Amino acid sequence: MSLVEVVDVVKEFKSGEETIRPLDGVHLTIEEGDFVSLMGASGSGKSTLLNLVAGIDEVNSGHIFVGDVDTTQLTRGKLADWRAAHVGYVFQTHNLIPVLTAYENVELPLLLLSMSAAERAKRVEVAMAAVDLTNRAGHYPRQMSGGQEQRVGIARAIVTNPTIVVADEPTGSLDDDTTEQILTLLQRVNRELGMTLLMVTHDADAAQRATRELRLERGHLVENGKPILPRALRTA
Amino acid sequence: MASKLLPWDYGVRNLFRRPSRSALTLGGLSIVVLLVLVVVAFIRGLEASLAATGQPNVVLVYALSSGADIENSAIPARTPSLLAASVAGVRQQQGVKYVSPELYLGTRITVGEHGSEGLGLVRGVTTSAPLVRQQVQILEGAWPAAGEVLVGRLAHSKLGCEKELLAPGASIQFDGRQWRISGVFAAGGAAFESEVWAPLADLQSALKRQDISLVAVGMNSADAVADVDLFCRERIDLELKAISETAYYADLQKHYRPVRMLGWVVVGLVAGSGVFAGLNTMYGAVVGRIRELATLQAIGYRRRAILLTLIQEATLLACGGALAACLLGLLFVNGAAVRFTMGAFMLRVDSVGIALACGTAVILGVVGAIPPAAKAMRLPVVEAIKAI
Numbered sequence: 001m002s003l004v005e006v007v008d009v010v011k012e013f014k015s016g017e018e019t020i021r022p023l024d025g026v027h028l029t030i031e032e033g034d035f036v037s038l039m040g041a042s043g044s045g046k047s048t049l050l051n052l053v054a055g056i057d058e059v060n061s062g063h064i065f066v067g068d069v070d071t072t073q074l075t076r077g078k079l080a081d082w083r084a085a086h087v088g089y090v091f092q093t094h095n096l097i098p099v100l101t102a103y104e105n106v107e108l109p110l111l112l113l114s115m116s117a118a119e120r121a122k123r124v125e126v127a128m129a130a131v132d133l134t135n136r137a138g139h140y141p142r143q144m145s146g147g148q149e150q151r152v153g154i155a156r157a158i159v160t161n162p163t164i165v166v167a168d169e170p171t172g173s174l175d176d177d178t179t180e181q182i183l184t185l186l187q188r189v190n191r192e193l194g195m196t197l198l199m200v201t202h203d204a205d206a207a208q209r210a211t212r213e214l215r216l217e218r219g220h221l222v223e224n225g226k227p228i229l230p231r232a233l234r235t236a
Numbered sequence: 237m238a239s240k241l242l243p244w245d246y247g248v249r250n251l252f253r254r255p256s257r258s259a260l261t262l263g264g265l266s267i268v269v270l271l272v273l274v275v276v277a278f279i280r281g282l283e284a285s286l287a288a289t290g291q292p293n294v295v296l297v298y299a300l301s302s303g304a305d306i307e308n309s310a311i312p313a314r315t316p317s318l319l320a321a322s323v324a325g326v327r328q329q330q331g332v333k334y335v336s337p338e339l340y341l342g343t344r345i346t347v348g349e350h351g352s353e354g355l356g357l358v359r360g361v362t363t364s365a366p367l368v369r370q371q372v373q374i375l376e377g378a379w380p381a382a383g384e385v386l387v388g389r390l391a392h393s394k395l396g397c398e399k400e401l402l403a404p405g406a407s408i409q410f411d412g413r414q415w416r417i418s419g420v421f422a423a424g425g426a427a428f429e430s431e432v433w434a435p436l437a438d439l440q441s442a443l444k445r446q447d448i449s450l451v452a453v454g455m456n457s458a459d460a461v462a463d464v465d466l467f468c469r470e471r472i473d474l475e476l477k478a479i480s481e482t483a484y485y486a487d488l489q490k491h492y493r494p495v496r497m498l499g500w501v502v503v504g505l506v507a508g509s510g511v512f513a514g515l516n517t518m519y520g521a522v523v524g525r526i527r528e529l530a531t532l533q534a535i536g537y538r539r540r541a542i543l544l545t546l547i548q549e550a551t552l553l554a555c556g557g558a559l560a561a562c563l564l565g566l567l568f569v570n571g572a573a574v575r576f577t578m579g580a581f582m583l584r585v586d587s588v589g590i591a592l593a594c595g596t597a598v599i600l601g602v603v604g605a606i607p608p609a610a611k612a613m614r615l616p617v618v619e620a621i622k623a624i
Contacts, residue, residue: 048618056534056617077538084240084536091621095531099249112240112536156535 002065003196004030004053004164008230009062011048022048024219025062027230030164035190035197037210044216046200047168053198054166055083066163084112088157088195090167090186094149096141096156102148103128103137106155113160127159130193131185147178151185158189165189167199171206183209241541242532247548254521258553261517265557265600266564268510272503273565273593277583278574279499282492285581289426290485292458293327294368297468298450300477304487306340310447311476313337318474319451323467325460326453329367334454336361336368339439341449345432346409347397354395357431358385358410360439360448368454371426377404377419382438384418388429393573393580408432411442427485430580452481507596514604518550522608529612530620539613546609551601558597562590 006028013020022045030036040046051057052064055071064071066086074082083089088109096105106127110120128134131151141149150170157165167186171179183206189195190211199210207213214223221228251258297319302309316337320326327334339360346353359365363379366372380386385408392399402408406417415434423429440446453464461480468476479487522529532542562585570585612620 051618054534056621080533080536080538082536083534087536089534091531091534093527095527095534095621097246097528097531099246099253100243104243104245108243108532109535111243 002029003032003034003067004028004198005063005065005231006049006053007063007065009049009052009064010060011045011052011057012060021219022216023052026216026219026221027228028214028221029228029231030196030198032196033190033194034212035187035210036199036212036214037207038198038200038214038216039202039204039207040216042202045219046216049216049221050166050168050198050200053164054087054089055079056089081112084109085160086163088160088162088165090150090153090157090165090170092169092172094141094146094153094173096149096152098141101138101140102133102144102152102155105141105152106159109156109160123159123161124155127155130158130189131155145178146174147181150174150178150182154182154185154189158193158195162195164196164198167197169200169202171201171203179203179206240537242537242545244548247545247552250521250525250549251553254524257517257520261513261553262557262560264513265510265554265597266560268506268513268600269554269558269561269593269597270564270569271506272596273561273585273589274569274583275499275503275506276589276592277565277569277585279496280586280589281574281581281584282496282576283489284425284584285427286485286489286492289423289428290480290482291370292480292482293455293460294481295453295455295461295464295478296450296481296484297453297464297476297478300468300475302477304484306450307342309340309449310445311450312474313446313448315448315474315476316451318471319453319464319467322471323453323463325456325463327456332364332367334364334367336364336452336454337436337448338365338450338452339436339443339445339448341443343410345395347395348401348406351409352397354397356391356395356410358439359428359431359433360436361433362436365433365452368452369423369426369428370454371424372428373422373424375420375422377417380418380433380435382435383413383416384435385415386419386421386433387417388431388433389420389422390430390573390580390582391432394430394575396575411439413442425582425584427581430575503592503596507600510596510600511603514550514554514600515607517553518546518605519608519611521549522546522612526612526615526620526623530615530617530623533617534621543606543609543613546612547602547605550605551598554597554601554604555594557600558594561593561597565589565593 006026009023009026011023038046052059059072103124106124110123128137131154133151171182187209190197201207214221298306298309299311316335320333320335342355342357344353345356387402392402402417404417404419407414455461464478468478529542565585569583572583573580574583
């Protein structure tokens with residue numbers, strides 16, 4: 001069974017009298033260990049698809065399976081619990097909590113999981129070391145550069161050892177050098193830690209760092225120039 | 237996982253995120269809670285004064301025709317001896333019966349060198365008075381001799397003058413005579429504390445009166461009050477009325493019920509305005525953190541946990557305000573004297589007042605936090621996460 005299975009997902013928005021359907025029966029399969037990049041024009045619905053996989057948005061129809069859980073069937077509370085255990089989210093604008101130190105920001109998702117304080121501390125230290133920010137543990141976000149903040153954001157996303165890490169334009173607010181550092185870091189997270197990643201980007205160079213490159217066109221996903229078909233048709 | 241809350245530190249540190257806003261809110265909430273405390277102190281002080289004045293085993297005997305107003309009462313001077321001789325159950329010690337003849341009146345009293353005048357309450361008493369009014373204690377000086385008076389510790393408040401002007405050795409004038417102050421007395425918060433006590437014979441002489449206003453009789457038990465009542469009913473020629481002191485002041489309390497009710501209305505209005513202050517602050521605090529709150533949801537924190545954190549922040553601030561208000565109240569409000577028709581009483585910041593003030597603060601915090609927090613939580617996470 002695939003790690004993530006998106007089945008015939010439809011997502012619509014109302015814009016005045018008009019109904020916009022950025023996702024019009026999307027199918028997607030992500031295997032464990034994949035690093036998937038997702039590109040598309042502005043407003044094509046790539047962030048919407050990422051948010052649906054991350055469980056922070058709701059489908060109009062269709063199903064999203066992560067492992068053996070159909071996340072579209074979970075209640076809001078259960079979905080929050082599921083996110084805490086299974087999703088690591090890297091935001092474009094870092095979204096660190098300003099009143100917490102880098103260490104505390106990374107620790108924040110772990111407070112939702114049942115584990116001892118010692119285990120929690122060990123996991124935070126490992127995550128901080130993975131993004132090479134051990135020496136910045138006591139710093140507040142305002143005391144760090146944009147690149148450092150994003151590395152803390154990545155540490156926060158991987159600290160729970162989630163089923164999937166989603167990254168919404170993770171280099172969108174960074175300069176070229178820092179972008180390179182962050183993309184290298186995401187590749188390391190995928191290769192060395194074996195984590196599955198889904199990254200939305202508008203940058204073709206960034207997209208090429210992934211192991212799979214997808215495009216969202218007219219409400220459907222395209223891979224290597226071909227539309228992604230439902231699993232049944234693919235196997236046939 | 238359902239009950240996992242955000243770290244306590246998160247809420248506390250958020251209070252210092254916008255220090256000037258928090259400080260202003262703290263000041264506003266302190267004022268609101270202090271106002272609540274002052275009104276409660278007023279009500280509690282008034283109630284305590286009236287409650288302390290009445291003793292269950294003391295009976296007041298006065299003229300049937302005077303209604304409930306002892307000032308208008310005039311009864312024969314022989315009434316005390318008749319009561320002592322005729323009524324069983326009168327308390328006595330070493331042959332001295334606890335029967336206190338008293339002349340009670342409101343009159344203009346002139347105080348100090350500049351002759352400032354105020355409406356005071358004067359009670360003509362004998363040495364039997366302290367036997368019946370057992371809460372009376374002389375704080376300074378001595379029992380008054382002829383031409384002297386003993387002043388209650390709140391008499392200055394009733395007369396609207398400086399306390400020093402009524403110190404032992406000073407003089408006051410009323411009813412055409414000058415009286416030297418022999419001492420100052422307390423009465424456990426009772427209404428007597430705002431009175432001026434003069435020797436009964438001297439006062440009668442000054443007023444050219446032979447009668448008295450009332451007789452206060454100390455009984456062996458509260459049940460013996462009926463004996464005095466029976467005496468008054470049998471001696472219809474004397475036209476007397478008997479009532480236990482407790483019942484008398486309980487009846488007076490009824491007259492102050494509208495004042496107390498008004499006090500509670502003021503408490504409600506003040507607290508209501510405090511809610512708006514809290515709401516304003518929390519709306520400001522939450523609006524600036526929409527994206528942050530959405531991030532917490534994206535990480536996996538439930539809405540309830542975030543709501544509780546916002547309530548925690550507002551409640552902490554309100555409790556800080558309550559603490560400041562209680563300190564100010566204990567330092568500057570507690571014990572402050574207030575004049576009223578029956579004399580004066582002291583504002584009382586007691587455990588009830590402090591509990592009510594703290595309770596008000598907690599309610600302000602909770603009620604002020606819920607609407608803005610709920611509004612922020614209603615926004616879809618995907619929209620809120622992009623908020624500026």
